[in-house]
Amino acid sequence: MSDARQALDQVWRADAGSVLGVLARRLGDLDRAEEALQDAAAEALRRWPAEGVPGNPAGWLVTTAWHRAVNRLRREANGRDKLAALASEPPGQPTGDDRLALLFACCHPALPGPSRVALTLHAVAGLPAETIAAAYLVPTSTMAQRLVRAKRQLRDGGVRFEAPAPEAYAERLPAVLAIIYLIYNEGYLASSPDVPQRRELAREALELARQLAILMPAEPEADGLAALLELHESRAGTRFDDGDLVLLAEQDRTEWDRDLIRSALARLARAARRDRPGVYQLEAAIAAKHALAPSYESTDWPAVRTLYDHLVVLRPSPVVRLSRAVATAVVDGPAVALAEVDALAGRLGDYRLWHAARAGLLRDLGRIDEADAANEAALACATNPAERALLTQRLTRG
Template sequence: MIDFGALYRTESRRVLATLIRLLGDFDLAEEALHDAFLAAAEQWPRDGLPHHPRAWLVGAGRLSALARLRRRARFDRLQGELARQMEESMQSELDTDAPAIDDDRLRLVFTCCHPSLGADAQIAVTLREVCGLATEEIASAFLVKPATIAQRIVRTKRKIREEAIPYEIPGAAELPERLDVVLHVIYLVFNEGYAASSGARLTRGDLCAEAIDLARLLAELLPEPDVLGLLALLLLHDARREARASSTGDVVLLADQDRTRWNRAQIEEGLGLLRRAWARPPVGTYTLQAAIAAEHARAPDSASTDWGQIVRLYDLLLIAERTPVVELNRAAAISQHRGPEAGLALMDALLERGELRDYRFLHSARADLLRTLGRRDAARAAYRRALELTTQEPERRFLERRSREVEESC
């Protein structure tokens, strides 16, 4: 039996990227994608799985789009012209000289990250169209309301269409200046996979794999130090993903993880990429983060972790990228290196500034430190606040368990 759910998860974004290239329209491509999967669900159980399912879906989607344009041509002459042009190019754009389908996702990333679009718009539309994240998931990454993200995506897609932004990977002269946003988008996709913002699962392996795949394509295209650093970072984190949850799906903290479950092949590849990136200064932000991840990967157990070196790396990262989240992560490292009081003081200062007031990880990190220090009332309040902000079930269970343990210790 064909598992269409699994097929949709693995192929839909690739098929959509190619349809957008062929059709030149986001909305028409999304309609064509759904039509193609409906046709597959009807025909494949009867006729069998085709030799090249992705190519079949692309072809079916394109034929569906052509039929839609023909129907609309009865009322709109422009739609008729689009249908004529599509018919003329039906063969030439799918021949062996056409861009490889596997590269279409990367082309779509660069289209969505065109410099004529605002930075927030670039990231939002890429997360939606390339990676298929729900509006609520993207809103969580931006720490804004879903309605704001929905409006931003609609406006951005309209601008791409109206300004005929090209669907292509930029040339060598333009590529470096457009790289930062693309790297950031890939990083955000991985983060949503590694620590899902909502839902029943702690992680989403499909998004982690998507981000790593895009980072690999980008590293082949442009093996710059921070591109290699990003790929190293993703591999080093993803190596730990399977150990982050128990057999029942509950959170397992880094200190308690079974390190024999870490993927050693990914760690070795990540460390090799890190060495290449580090050898070519200046050292970028993703390379610094990869160096921090490498300290965890090298430690045979939690007690052996070199927290002093991790704090020093965070000091460098703060110089390069002073953001509240980096400050929070540094504070957590300081709590391990210098003690919970030192880390808590930094987190309290962050909370007082207000920038991370609604960031669940700040409240849960504070709660853990307060619990360690025996400040039970404050710990309970911090756990409650973290629970109010959490929409992910494994995190909720973890925080509820910690909160109960504080109650029971009174």
């Protein structure tokens, strides 16, 4: 790889979100900003090998992209009025605030969930449409159309590429956190029937969460999400064995990434000092209990269940109650836990993990035929190939 190509790849990875953000903010149009930035990248590949890589590559890209955008507006009849308002004030240097503004725009509540995910991966993380399409098992043309529609919705809705005021964080931040977590979960355990996990999505989501925590240091939930994803990633290398899913109780804890665990614990401590608990901090605290335990059996299960009690207050969902029941099984036994799980039948009857949890508890109680029936129900709901293999294996063992 040439020095120019390597330098462009590095600045693209580190600063493309900020560069695109500042251009989108000034132009008020993500499509125009992307087009101008792509022109600037092509110009860099032409000029940098001969002229050398500039001292401030990100600034060079902004300036070059800006000139390209202005020239294009000058040529367009419908762009001349806009040109008069823009040309007198070139964009400044890209900053973290520009990346933050772009992230909030891509996660705008006016967009449907799938469009938020796609646009965030494309504009903020810099993934091309074909990569995102492959990750979500749709044709590239479909993903490209989704991106076009999303950008059009932002433009037609007058969405500004500016970071929200701090007083608006409580309203806007949860959507951003949820989208990043959604991306991570798809990478961590894919919904696809073809592959068990998509590591590239998990890595992108972790990077987005870390960037958000840097950009919003006063928001404990941003640190909470980054801590949660670091804790999940710390054991990513032990979750699969030749494509087979390895459950938490059976993972080799000596292979867990202790650097990631330490980083997550530091984030959690920093978040806790702000005394504003939230769902991601609580989920991270639960994951930390597992990370710190030398074995599954020695986990502080009463503390885990207490944390779930707090989480139920903030997020009273049946899925959280199901997770709490797993801790109850260890603390109070499978019969008590089964009663908790069965109480969720009306809301989780189509959820594979509800059936799988029932199967495990029924087996612990010696009710083998019922356990097999629950496993079969879980298998009927599961799409992930590793999950299906595990459930099939349980049925085969009898």
